[in-house]
Amino acid sequence: MNLLPKTISCSTTLASRNLALYCASSSCIDRTKCRKFHFSSPSRTPGDIICPSLVQGIDYIRDPRLNKGLAFTLEERQALGIHGLMPPKFKTQEEQLEVCRFSVMKYQEDLNKFLYLTELQDRNERLYFRLLNENIHMLLPIVYTPTVGLACQKFGLIFRRPRGLFITINDKGYIYDLLKNWPEPNVRAIVVTDGERILGLGDLGACGMGIPVGKLSLYTALAGIKPHQCLPITLDVGTNNEQLLEDPLYIGLRQKRISGPLYDEFINEFMEALVKRYGQNVLIQFEDFGNHNAFRFLAMFRDKYCTFNDDIQGTASVAVGGLLTARRLTKKRISDSTFLFLGAGEAAIGIANLTVRAMLTEGCSLEEARSKIWMMDIDGLLVKDRPEGNLQGDKAFYAKDHKVMKSLLEVVKEIQPTILIGAAAAAGAFNKDVLEHVASYCEKPIIFALSNPTIKAECTAEQAYTYTQGRCIFASGSPFPDVTINGRTITPGQGNNAYIFPGVALGVISTGIHHITEDLFLIASQELANFVTEEDLERGSIYPPLNLIKDCSLQIAIKIAEYAYEKGIASHYPEPKDKKKFIESQMYDFNYDNPLPPKYSWPEEKEPIKSKSIHDLTGDHLKKH
Numbered sequence: 043m044n045l046l047p048k049t050i051s052c053s054t055t056l057a058s059r060n061l062a063l064y065c066a067s068s069s070c071i072d073r074t075k076c077r078k079f080h081f082s083s084p085s086r087t088p089g090d091i092i093c094p095s096l097v098q099g100i101d102y103i104r105d106p107r108l109n110k111g112l113a114f115t116l117e118e119r120q121a122l123g124i125h126g127l128m129p130p131k132f133k134t135q136e137e138q139l140e141v142c143r144f145s146v147m148k149y150q151e152d153l154n155k156f157l158y159l160t161e162l163q164d165r166n167e168r169l170y171f172r173l174l175n176e177n178i179h180m181l182l183p184i185v186y187t188p189t190v191g192l193a194c195q196k197f198g199l200i201f202r203r204p205r206g207l208f209i210t211i212n213d214k215g216y217i218y219d220l221l222k223n224w225p226e227p228n229v230r231a232i233v234v235t236d237g238e239r240i241l242g243l244g245d246l247g248a249c250g251m252g253i254p255v256g257k258l259s260l261y262t263a264l265a266g267i268k269p270h271q272c273l274p275i276t277l278d279v280g281t282n283n284e285q286l287l288e289d290p291l292y293i294g295l296r297q298k299r300i301s302g303p304l305y306d307e308f309i310n311e312f313m314e315a316l317v318k319r320y321g322q323n324v325l326i327q328f329e330d331f332g333n334h335n336a337f338r339f340l341a342m343f344r345d346k347y348c349t350f351n352d353d354i355q356g357t358a359s360v361a362v363g364g365l366l367t368a369r370r371l372t373k374k375r376i377s378d379s380t381f382l383f384l385g386a387g388e389a390a391i392g393i394a395n396l397t398v399r400a401m402l403t404e405g406c407s408l409e410e411a412r413s414k415i416w417m418m419d420i421d422g423l424l425v426k427d428r429p430e431g432n433l434q435g436d437k438a439f440y441a442k443d444h445k446v447m448k449s450l451l452e453v454v455k456e457i458q459p460t461i462l463i464g465a466a467a468a469a470g471a472f473n474k475d476v477l478e479h480v481a482s483y484c485e486k487p488i489i490f491a492l493s494n495p496t497i498k499a500e501c502t503a504e505q506a507y508t509y510t511q512g513r514c515i516f517a518s519g520s521p522f523p524d525v526t527i528n529g530r531t532i533t534p535g536q537g538n539n540a541y542i543f544p545g546v547a548l549g550v551i552s553t554g555i556h557h558i559t560e561d562l563f564l565i566a567s568q569e570l571a572n573f574v575t576e577e578d579l580e581r582g583s584i585y586p587p588l589n590l591i592k593d594c595s596l597q598i599a600i601k602i603a604e605y606a607y608e609k610g611i612a613s614h615y616p617e618p619k620d621k622k623k624f625i626e627s628q629m630y631d632f633n634y635d636n637p638l639p640p641k642y643s644w645p646e647e648k649e650p651i652k653s654k655s656i657h658d659l660t661g662d663h664l665k666k667h
């Protein structure tokens with residue numbers, strides 16, 4: 043029985059996955075009404091919902107954007123033509139969330155939890171995002187590091203349903219046409235990888251798609267950026283991972299990576315195609331590219347497009363946020379410290395450069411600030427005359443006039459760092475000897491083991507606290523459980539760019555910033571630091587609890603908006619007076635939509651079936667029919 047009034051029913055021949063696009067096109071025969079409906083909901087902006095008159099019956103269940111499962115009310119089920127297509131039970135979204143929480147937790151294996159959540163996202167989008175939004179502490183380790191790393195490693199095996207765009211080197215010359223296959227026309231944010239450096243796991247080729255998908259899930263769950271505005275992309279230019287090349291389950295191009303001019307032409311075409319398709323303001327977040335391309339692409343594109351590299355800039359921002367907070371515990375300025383980085387790559391150099399900026403604000407000179415930062419890479423300490431060279435790019439800023447040194451422990455003994463930062467994916471490098479030695483001369487050493495996933499961390503939280511007698515200030519890229527030491531339970535903070543990129547993206551998108559400057563990341567660091575309470579510090583954490591990331595993201599976005607209007611880099615005018623309200627008005631609503639038109643009325647000749655309370659509908663009414 044379909045009681046949907048004929049007056050609001052238009053074409054039914056549409057592919058349900060292409061509805062928003064279709065609705066915006068002139069061929070929608072009931073376009074006026076569709077548009078009216080789009081604009082009618084005060085909490086939604088145009089394009090937020092799919093034109094209801096273009097979908098019929100079972101599509102409401104099949105389309106994850108529309109599906110509410112058992113939360114469809116009786117009126118909705120009847121009006122939409124889905125009555126009888128599901129069991130007669132009615133549930134609230136809250137009841138559904140309870141079932142989801144139970145279902146996730148009943149799995150022993152994290153990968154199974156990941157698969158459950160992926161399936162939920164494919165089935166009921168609002169439920170998925172609300173579940174993430176309200177249970178981030180429990181689910182961040184599943185949709186993000188560490189489990190997302192495992193999911194990427196097993197991608198060929200667990201691949202069920204595609205999500206995001208795969209653009210291969212063979213599509214060169216046709217990238218714009220390929221982008222047109224993506225059904226959503228209003229994309230505002232893209233996370234792109236070429237899979238060359240997935241977390242600390244190396245080259246995973248096309249299996250790296252888990253990362254853009256996971257990062258964009260956080261765009262929505264942690265910053266309310268609407269799912270249809272987000273597009274995950276994997277650029278498949280081959281892989282140098284021999285194991286994958288030989289793996290029959292590998293889902294990417296079975297060839298070695300393309301590099302050189304061909305790759306550059308490809309990436310340039312890609313960037314141009316994105317802007318042609320989605321406009322100059324589309325935000326493009328680079329994620330997990332190999333080191334040699336990450337820095338190059340950032341330099342090539344940062345003044346031309348709306349782009350940033352999360353591994354370089356987002357990581358820098360979260361680490362500096364932690365350092366700003368740690369000042370409250372050490373009672374020292376950042377510039378009073380001696381830094382030693384293990385790793386001199388994207389994350390480490392990004393952090394070093396932003397730390398220098400932070401030190402400048404403390405009154406240091408550039409030279410003085412850089413002199414406080416020592417770095418080690420695969421060839422040992424960055425010193426000016428080392429035989430290997432390997433001092434390209436910004437590494438040169440931190441290379442010292444010093445003898446060649448290879449051993450971390452020897453370097454620690456020599457320079458006596460008070461801040462030790464690991465971003466080398468060198469698991470266990472901060473061993474007992476290293477940590478005990480740091481603790482021997484420093485009362486409150488800062489130890490950041492930032493490498494992901496957990497198996498790549500330079501040390502565990504337990505090791506850090508144990509070997510420093512519970513005195514260190516510790517943070518890690520992936521989560522570690524609480525540690526009890528000397529009768530005190532310490533909750534380690536998670537120094538992960540997830541605290542930064544959702545808020546930065548929200549601020550940039552909502553104000554229409556064209557180019558993302560370093561200042562925005564220092565603003566984000568400061569806002570993150572402001573969020574940390576005395577209670578957090580007492581628990582031993584220099585970051586706010588994970589369930590506050592969403593509040594933190596909004597605050598970062600507000601500050602970025604204020605800055606953008608003050609500096610004249612916003613393109614959305616007129617300037618909104620109330621920035622918070624303005625940003626919130628653009629954010630995703632995690633609650634279900636009402637799929638019925640606002641002025642919905644039952645056809646006169648048919649009496650509507652009186653709905654009982656959604657909880658007590660047992661089927662009695664059905665007997666009368």
Ligand SMILES: NC(=O)C1=CN([C@@H]2O[C@H](COP(=O)(O)OP(=O)(O)OC[C@H]3O[C@@H](n4cnc5c(N)ncnc54)[C@H](OP(=O)(O)O)[C@@H]3O)[C@@H](O)[C@H]2O)C=CC1
Binds near residue numbers: 465519
């Ligand atoms: N917590 C967070 O939010 C983030 C964490 N990360 C993590 O940081 C790690 C590194 O990422 P990223 O900087 O992008 O990678 P890069 O490849 O850019 O850098 C790795 C650096 O580590 C050096 N290195 C490798 N092995 C050793 C070793 N055994 N001893 C000393 N140095 C070594 C490399 O040396 P060389 O320069 O000579 O090659 C390079 O400088 C990854 O595990 C990643 O997951 C990254 C981004 C965000």
Ligand SMILES: CC(=O)C(=O)O
Binds near residue numbers: 240242
């Ligand atoms: C967190 C992150 O971006 C990384 O490990 O690459």
Ligand SMILES: [Mg+2]
Binds near residue numbers: 352
């Ligand atoms: Mg990354």
